[in-house]
Amino acid sequence: MTPSTTAGAAGLIREALEVYGDDPQAAAVLRGYARRLAEPLRIAVAGMVKAGKSTLLNAIIGEEIAPTDTGECTRIVTWYRHGHTPRITLHPITGEPRNLPLKRVDGRLVFVLDGVQAEDVDRLDVEWPAPALQAMTLIDTPGIASLSQDVSARSVRFLTPEDSASEADAVIYLMRHLHASDLRFLESFQDTGAGRSGTVNALAVLSRADEVGAGRIDSLLSAGTIAERYSRDPNLRKLALGVVPVAGLLAQSARTLRQPDFEALQLLATLDRAARERMMLSADRFRRSREPEGLTEEARRSLLARYGLFGIRLAVVLIRNGYPEPTPLAHELARRSGLDPLLEVLDRQFQARAEALKARTALVAVGNLLDSRPRDGSEQLAASLERLQANAHEFRELRLLAALRTTGxxxxxxxxxxxxxxxxxxxxxxxxxxxxxxxxxxxxxxxxxxxxxxxxxxxxxxxxxxxxxxxxxxxxxxxxxxxxxxxxxxxxxxxxx
Structure with a gap:
């Protein structure tokens, strides 16, 4: 994004404030978009229920701060921003925001709503000193196509509002298989105005990729083949930049590998291959096994919960083949989980275009304002908007990329x-x-x-x-x-x- 285009977007917001300065609601919206230009890129994590959204979000951040159970908090839109001091702020639909207590259980951050019902909460804001959040703000959304229509509608309203630009500049969409409902959501997220296209700000993730091969050690290879086929699907190709397979549970646990985990995996690596294969025929058999000596049932349950059979198998093989220390093992597990390729795609597709995507969102906001609240004296503002959309090369690239992937x-x-x-x-x-x-x-x-x-x-x-x-x-x-x-x-x- 050239400095002149970034400045042009900021200038357009200032011009809009002059036109709509006497409209408190419109002015507040415009000032919000002006602030967004200076903030990190906003990336929403979306998908159906149990697609692994919170787990993947934890993996990207590198800490277990997003709740992954099916409790109240997974029904609330939750923002994760960078902050020097950890803080959780609850924003109710009515009333003043208030801070929530910080509580960790077994290393995980736990949200205590303090008696407030999920349906009464507009959003949660989590500020956390994680380096990954310096470059992007991540937004965890409730499951789409949930059995609860209210929960599903909350995500759709947030990501695809009818009368304004989305709160998110880009979206990572998780899917376990390619369903019609996945395509419908991506179609609704796709922008159709001038200079806009969901094609360039949406990325699909084939989540829980280790389950594709029933937990076999080559599961990610099978998942990669499926992801490649999906990425060539003409219906999906016009809606997303690509499809990346990720074993989210392994990615999360690799990024947060604990010393007790490593010691338990080391014990398993002392067994010969035949014994390991027998005990890992199923999760139940792994829990009930008495080998190796010294590995408690509690440790087995923890390994299954954090890594799954796929992650355990892979970690043990890596330990036996040249990864005898925790840090190198964690890095290799993260790479093989598919997380590293995903982070590379986020960097070269979203972060490299961050300023263009944010500026485009600002232009969308001004365009929506002109359409929904026309007034005398706004002709010059409309002309400035059209000129910036037409002349900025970054927007011309985005429009052409959309055309190449859609109409051809x-x-x-x-x-x-x-x-x-x-x-x-x-x-x-x-x-x-x-x-x-x-x-x-x-x-x-x-x-x-x-x-x-x-x-x-x-x-x-x-x-x-x-x-x-x-x-x-x-x-x-x-x-x-x-x-x-x-x-x-x-x-x-x-x-x-």
């Missing part, structure tokens, strides 16, 4: 695929745009950018290129020029250093 363009398939990559469909880093290795030298990257620029200029000038594809060529050309301009700026800084 009149280009050969290989050119369309290259266009999607160059405008940031796989990530906005130069190597990802150019299809080169991450460790490619600046000279190689610049040379490839020049080749791409020349190729797309020829395409734009060719009489064989359909007129409908000329705008595609112009956007891709501008993206290539942007990559080269970034390299030129870096060179100048290096020379002046």
């Amino acid at each position: 363009v009149e280009l050969a398939p290989e050119l369309a695929a290259e266009a999607e990559r160059i405008i940031g469909g796989h990530g906005t880093a130069p190597d990802l745009r150019l299809g080169l290795a991450a460790d490619s030298s600046p000279d190689l990257l610049a040379a490839e950018a020049r080749r791409c620029l020349a190729r797309w200029r020829r395409a734009a000038e060719s009489p064989l290129t359909p007129r409908s594809a000329l705008e595609v060529c112009r956007v891709v050309i501008r993206s290539c020029e942007g990559v080269l301009a970034d390299f030129a700026v870096r060179d100048r800084r290096a020379q002046s250093a």
